[in-house]
Amino acid sequence: MSNLIIHRGTQEIGGSAIEILNGGTRLLFDFGIPLESMDREDYSPEDYKLAIKGLYIDEIPKFNAVFLTHAHQDHYGLMQLINPEIPIYVSKVTYDILKKITPLLSDDASCKLNLKVIDDEVDFAGTKVKAHPVDHSVAGALAYEIQTDDKTIVYTGDLRFHGRASWQTSVFKRKIKNPDYLIMEGTTIGRREQNIVTEEDLEPMFVEIFKDNELPLVQFSPQNIDRFVTVYRACIKSDKTLVIDPYTCCVLQVYSQLSKRIPQFSWNNIMVYFANKKIREKLTETGELFKFKSKKVTEKEILENPQHYVIKGNGTINRIILNNMDRDNINIVFSMWKGYLDKPNQFDDYKDLITCLHVSGHAYIEDLQNFVEYVQPKNIIPIHTEYRNKYKELYKSNIIELEDGQVLNL
Ligand SMILES: [Zn+2]
Known part of the structure; x- marks a missing residue:
């Protein structure tokens, strides 16, 4: 049996953390700091710690691995709290940003982290995680496809179809077909700029x-x-x-x-x-x-x-x-x-x-509608959005609106 829990992100942009449990395998996808932290002069990652047992430095580690989609703080910002015995998988570019660039800005512990580059796929006793490069406003962004015993779950991370590397998102779109669950970002829902500007x-x-x-x-x-x-x-x-x-x-x-x-x-x-x-x-x-x-x-x-x-x-x-x-x-x-x-x-x-003068790092609604139409997911789970209730009107699929922390049996 497998479960999915969105610990944070069902009703906000940023701070995402998704747990997938399959038999004895426990995986976490993204571990971001909420965007509201940016409004604060001074904060500690501890302020935004989530109640996830077996993840933190002072606990016996119970996770097989953490996977980060890209080098934006709202997706990786709490990683220094993770027990260094747990490997954190990222793309090669994200690895270099986290190792060489983020330490220039702060004296955080990113050099002590157990970062690993994911080439293509990692297998945890039958639970397979495959990385798909996608286009976003930071290079090296990944979406993940997770294969449990009998279900396929796809997590988009942040993506778009209108950047210079949008061909990557198109390749990703063609590679995933009929996943059981598509955990899909919806950042631009509710934003005014929906004219397709590249x-x-x-x-x-x-x-x-x-x-x-x-x-x-x-x-x-x-x-x-x-x-x-x-x-x-x-x-x-x-x-x-x-x-x-x-x-x-x-x-x-x-x-x-x-x-x-x-x-x-x-x-x-x-x-x-x-x-x-x-x-x-x-x-x-x-x-x-x-x-x-x-x-x-x-x-x-x-x-x-x-x-x-x-x-x-x-x-x-x-x-x-x-x-x-x-x-x-x-x-x-x-x-x-x-x-x-x-x-x-x-x-x-x-x-x-x-x-x-700007174009967004996130897909326009129309592009996501075409994406859903093509991929034909059996269920869509909203994440990274302030308007999860709008998914029903916008996307032709069964929508599962989760609460933060709710356990979904897959
Ligand atoms: Zn992002």
Whole structure:
């Protein structure tokens, strides 16, 4: 007999944790921190601990493994609480992000974790877990297909069909057929932007903005490699130099394994501003920072010739630009989910200067409808959504609305 429990995520975006139990095998999929943690100045992962026995450092481990779908905090943010005897499976790119990039931002224990790369499939005495690469706003995202004695369960993680690597999601869609249970994200339900805009559509919009005289300050996550490529290509087309920070240089290095076409700090039209003291210090210790010196640009150079540059925003450089330049000469491009602007941020006094240019990391409703139509799941279980009640109207399948912590016999 097998069971499924969504410990968190049936009615919220983020903080997902799904347990699957099959005979003696116990597996956990994702272990994220809820998004509300972002509103708090100070929090500890302990504040968001779930009542799951046999998972934590101070307990006898009862889980065979944990599987993470991708390197977003709302999917991995509690992993440091996991007993290091339990292996945590991730894709190769996620492994490198968690090992090399997240330690730059915090002094968490990610280096002590028992991380393992999943190549294709792992078998736990007949319970098989297969990884399927999918497209999302961070590279290296996976969906999982779990085969128990007599049931197939598919967990989408976060995915979309409109990024530069959307072919991956299409391959995934073709590979899974008639699963018994499809645990499917529904982030965009309830969001207004449902016109199908792709990542490629953004490029000419950036070019238009970069042609203007104002200095563009573009706020986006460097781990969103699609967006980096879009902004970089727009810089080349408008003959501008993109100014990035050492943190971004490191992310690009990790992503170089994906393709030789991923831009690197040494490429033309890229310069490096040595922002963020803490990250600089960490990279000095490892000797990494020295590598970026040949491409260093100073704030004086940027402020004297702003017409040459496009700035990839970060806390330090935003402050310098906003404090030293006339507001009429700045153009802030907010290239992340608009909802972040509702929280207190550096641009609060500059709302009139903000242009929003973004496409979501999550599938549009119409794309998920086509996905469901093609895959024909016997049951859909909503997750990562604020509108699980809408699934019934939107998707032609039996919908099982679970509560957090409810046990479903499969
Ligand atoms: Zn995500």
